[in-house]
Amino acid sequence: DGGITQSPKYLFRKEGQNVTLSCEQNLNHDAMYWYRQDPGQGLRLIYYSQIVNDFQKGDIAEGYSVSREKKESFPLTVTSAQKNPTAFYLCASRPPGSTDTQYFGPGTRLTVL
Amino acid sequence: DAKTTQPNSMESNEEEPVHLPCNHSTISGTDYIHWYRQLPSQGPEYVIHGLTSNVNNRMASLAIAEDRKSSTLILHRATLRDAAVYYCIPSTDSWGKLQFGAGTQVVVTP
Numbered sequence: 001d002g003g004i005t006q007s008p009k010y011l012f013r014k015e016g017q018n019v020t021l022s023c024e025q026n027l028n029h030d031a032m033y034w035y036r037q038d039p040g041q042g043l044r045l046i047y048y049s050q051i052v053n054d055f056q057k058g059d060i061a062e063g064y065s066v067s068r069e070k071k072e073s074f075p076l077t078v079t080s081a082q083k084n085p086t087a088f089y090l091c092a093s094r095p096p097g098s099t100d101t102q103y104f105g106p107g108t109r110l111t112v113l
Numbered sequence: 114d115a116k117t118t119q120p121n122s123m124e125s126n127e128e129e130p131v132h133l134p135c136n137h138s139t140i141s142g143t144d145y146i147h148w149y150r151q152l153p154s155q156g157p158e159y160v161i162h163g164l165t166s167n168v169n170n171r172m173a174s175l176a177i178a179e180d181r182k183s184s185t186l187i188l189h190r191a192t193l194r195d196a197a198v199y200y201c202i203p204s205t206d207s208w209g210k211l212q213f214g215a216g217t218q219v220v221v222t223p
Contacts, residue, residue, distance in 0.1 A: 004156075031209050042200065042213030043157070050208065058210070090156045094209045101147070102211060104156030 003027065004105035006091050011110045013085075021076045021108045023091030031094040032074040033102065036060060036087045043090060049074055078110065085112045115140040115203035122218040131188040133217055135201030138182040144203040146177060147211065148186045152197045157213075160186065160199070188219075196221045 004025045013019045023032065031050050035043035045058030049068040063082025068074055074093075078085045088109050092102040118136040125131040137146065148160040161168055161175045163184075168175040174187040188195055200216040 033210070035213075040215070042215050043211075044213070045210055048208060048210060056208070088154075092156070101159050101162065102157075102209065104158065107154070107156050109154075 004091060004093055004103055006089075006105040006108050009106065009108060011108055013110070013112050015112055016080045018080060019078050019085075019110065021078065021089050021091075021110070023074045023076065023105060024072055025074075025091075025093045025103075025105075026072060027093055027095065027103065028071070029093035029095050029103070030071065031096075032068070033092040033094070034058075034064075034066065034074070034076045035090045035092065037090060037107075038087050046076065046089075085110060115144055117201050117203065117214050119199075119201055119214065119217045121215070122220065124220045124222065125188075125191045127192060127221055127223050128190050131191045131195070131219060131221075133186040133188075133199050133201075133219070134183065135185070136183045137201065137203045140181055140203045142181075146175065146181075146184050147202040147204055148173070148175065149200045149202065149211075149213075150195075150197040151200070151216070152194075157200065191219075191221045193221050193223065195219060 007022045033048045034046040037043045044060050047066045049055035065077045090107045091105040094102045115137045145162050147162040149157040151157040163175045176185045198216040202211050
């Protein structure tokens with residue numbers, strides 16, 4: 001099946017540790033996005049990438065890093081510099097030529113203890 | 114980016130229509146109006162989008178006011194699976210970025 005996969009679904013880490021969240025898509029989409037969602041709130045954009053080897057900061061990029069070495073993959077690293085990393089993280093991709101329609105993965109719920 | 118105003122929550126009985134309003138009075142002439150929904154603990158799901166004309170698809174209908182300052186998402190027959198947070202998002206960003214507000218929590222009662 002074509003789609004976006006995020007793993008793992010639940011992730012626990014100790015404070016001060018870096019952690020990398022996986023996002024893979026086999027939809028042949030060029031654009032990919034990372035969002036963060038806190039309880040009772042909407043999604044906020046962390047990073048986005050339009051093509052391989054290129055990415056831009058979103059609204060809340062501080063404490064996060066990304067890479068885009070392959071079209072299919074857009075991993076997000078939550079670094080120890082992120083002050084409040086516990087959240088629901090969502091990855092999305094967008095087909096070329098679409099009027100902003102995005103397809104979302106199932107999300108990873110990160111809890112930092 | 115255009116600001117949106119949506120009610121915090123709405124309730125509906127199963128198999129009855131649901132009309133979800135959204136005000137976007139600062140929308141620009143090139144902004145499409147997108148609706149997404151998010152079921153509990155899942156990623157958002159595209160519902161429908163439009164520019165000026167009313168739009169229909171298998172999930173819902175979108176009615177856009179003539180002045181484009183407001184729109185209404187219509188779920189024709191609510192089911193329990195339609196219980197979700199619905200987001201109205203005006204957007205014309207060339208990078209495809211979407212600005213999500215808090216949305217409307219739809220509660221469907223049997």
